[in-house]
Amino acid sequence: MLEKLPISIFPIRSAESATKAVSAISGFFPLMLILINITLLFPDVIFSLSAWFISFLNFSSCYLWIFFLYVLASLKRTNIWVAVMNLLPEDSFRGYSSKLAQEDLTKKSINSTKKSRHNKLKTEMREKIRVKAA
Structure with a gap:
């Protein structure tokens, strides 16, 4: 029944893109573990910094956004800042580009x-x- 759906949630069109997605996901987990270990090993330093405190309070959403941007950048083989710029609406650039x-x-x-x-x-x-x- 799922095969009959016209739109898939995570479209993987070839084996190459599937391996890219798996490598991006597997490459993210060590990064996430390092960030979690830093937050657990140095809680006093982290709580003293306001930015770290906010990211610690928004633990799940912060790491989900980092994960999303990392996967997006890995799949497109671009810089993570280019991936952030691709997420912004085109209307914000339309006036300048025109x-x-x-x-x-x-x-x-x-x-x-x-x-x-x-x-x-x-x-x-x-x-x-x-x-x-002449």
């Missing part, structure tokens, strides 16, 4: 008009030289 695209278009149009004027002057000069030579 401005850059518009500037690029204006530069291209200016360059094309300069080239067309230059080519026109070249052909006029060649015609004048031909007329003088």
